[in-house]
Amino acid sequence: MSILRGPILRVAQNGWFQAVATRSPAGRAVARRFVAGETLDEAMEVVRKLAGEGFSTILNLLGESVRTPEHAKAAADAYTRSIREIRAQPGLDCAVSVKPSQLGLDLSSALCLAELERILEEAEEAGIWVEIDMEASASVDRTLAVFREARARHERVGVCLQAYLRRTATDVFELPEGSRVRLVKGAYLEPPEVALQRRRDVDRAYARLFVTLLALGHSVDVATHDPRLLDGVRRYLATHPADRARVEFQMLYGIRRDLQRRLASEGYPVRVYVPYGTEWYPYLTRRLAERPANLWFFVSSLARELRPGG
Ligand SMILES: Cc1cc2nc3c(=O)[nH]c(=O)nc-3n(C[C@H](O)[C@H](O)[C@H](O)COP(=O)(O)OP(=O)(O)OC[C@H]3O[C@@H](n4cnc5c(N)ncnc54)[C@H](O)[C@@H]3O)c2cc1C
Incomplete structure (x- = not known):
């Protein structure tokens, strides 16, 4: 199992992160891969x-x-x-x-x-x-x-x-x-x-x-x-x-x-x-935690969207 699994699941439970992820088009787009x-x-x-x-x-x-x-x-x-x-x-x-x-x-x-x-x-x-x-x-x-x-x-x-x-x-x-x-x-x-x-x-x-x-x-x-x-x-x-x-x-x-x-x-x-x-958020976080590459894709999509002018 990935050693990043624990930290990923803990960060995902953070309320602010969840709110950003579920409201953003990028979060929804990544979810569509699994949902x-x-x-x-x-x-x-x-x-x-x-x-x-x-x-x-x-x-x-x-x-x-x-x-x-x-x-x-x-x-x-x-x-x-x-x-x-x-x-x-x-x-x-x-x-x-x-x-x-x-x-x-x-x-x-x-x-x-x-x-x-x-x-x-x-x-x-x-x-x-x-x-x-x-x-x-x-x-x-x-x-x-x-x-x-x-x-x-x-x-x-x-x-x-x-x-x-x-x-x-x-x-x-x-x-x-x-x-x-x-x-x-x-x-x-x-x-x-x-x-x-x-x-x-x-x-x-x-x-x-x-x-x-x-x-x-x-x-x-x-x-x-x-x-x-x-x-x-x-x-x-x-x-x-x-x-x-x-x-x-x-x-x-x-x-x-x-x-x-x-x-x-x-x-x-x-x-x-x-x-x-x-x-879909809790399901998505379990899929992200299974494979850190998924998380990287998710976080970079969110970051692109949050960047001023992004
Ligand atoms: C039909 C089904 C029902 C399930 N129901 C439950 C349940 O009720 N309760 C429960 O606790 N768990 C459930 N799981 C999830 C399961 O416990 C594992 O967390 C999940 O299947 C990943 O483990 P793995 O067996 O595929 O092996 P891993 O060793 O994690 O992965 C093997 C390979 O599969 C690919 N892979 C695995 N996960 C991902 C991912 N998220 N994204 C991209 N590639 C990936 C990678 O290529 C990886 O190398 C279910 C899984 C399946 C397939």
């Missing part, structure tokens, strides 16, 4: 275009850490609208991904579960998968509890697990039978007692978790752009062809399109995570 648009219509256009190129998709309405039950309800309403929109387009393989804190997890688990339930009912009728994103480590217990309850009532609900968390090595043994798990490295700033800090350790944990999840009978969405991990997964599948039906590749919109195309052309299922909405 499909601000409206559902714009996102659906991207979803249809990707479908035409042979990719399935997973739609995510940006937004997190809501402060009132009304905001949680509004987010769930927006998700049910997006599910109806997906359903109206026959043959489109598009799932949805929700953030627990966007559905009110920080207010109460019961609220989050109730809002998630509304989304799952709508999705079940439409035969659409819903995946639960994983956020900062303090919410993992509550998120997994919500997932277990939801999974007891619905087939098509999956959850994300983060390879950098030390606890994930045991969490994988406590999942409901035949779960669908999106395996990621992890995008939040976590202390060493909670999360592995060295890239090599995270990559090793990722590979171990991938094999363990499959051995335990779960399905794995391999959500990474790391060419070495992707090669390892392809080699594994070549020698374990029976596991192929339980593995899908997932990548983020706008990142490593070369790898997305290569895997799809080799016949692997590739799903692109398509975020949309007006609340």
Whole structure:
């Protein structure tokens, strides 16, 4: 992991920086590289275009850490609208991904579960998968509890697990039978007692978790752009062809399109995570922190705009 990740995420949380970045045309332009648009219509256009190129998709309405039950309800309403929109387009393989804190997890688990339930009912009728994103480590217990309850009532609900968390090595043994798990490295700033800090350790944990999840009978969405991990997964599948039906590749919109195309052309299922909405700032900062070159591009675009006469 980049040593600049911590400082970048801390600076990004500064209120002044956030205000400048979100209001400036340069900030919005950089966000457009990673975000499909601000409206559902714009996102659906991207979803249809990707479908035409042979990719399935997973739609995510940006937004997190809501402060009132009304905001949680509004987010769930927006998700049910997006599910109806997906359903109206026959043959489109598009799932949805929700953030627990966007559905009110920080207010109460019961609220989050109730809002998630509304989304799952709508999705079940439409035969659409819903995946639960994983956020900062303090919410993992509550998120997994919500997932277990939801999974007891619905087939098509999956959850994300983060390879950098030390606890994930045991969490994988406590999942409901035949779960669908999106395996990621992890995008939040976590202390060493909670999360592995060295890239090599995270990559090793990722590979171990991938094999363990499959051995335990779960399905794995391999959500990474790391060419070495992707090669390892392809080699594994070549020698374990029976596991192929339980593995899908997932990548983020706008990142490593070369790898997305290569895997799809080799016949692997590739799903692109398509975020949309007006609340793109926290998502963008995580993408900037993953790759300092992105930050450099972002800061220089802002600086050009802020320069007198610029
Ligand atoms: C579909 C999907 C869903 C996700 N959901 C979650 C979630 O719910 N919770 C969570 O904590 N994290 C989530 N993540 C993010 C994840 O945890 C990582 O932070 C992110 O994927 C970057 O790590 P990497 O695995 O690609 O490997 P890295 O080692 O970080 O990157 C490997 C290569 O990918 C490219 N790359 C990676 N990131 C960027 C970037 N931002 N810009 C440009 N190039 C880049 C670079 O070429 C880099 O060398 C998700 C990721 C994906 C793909």
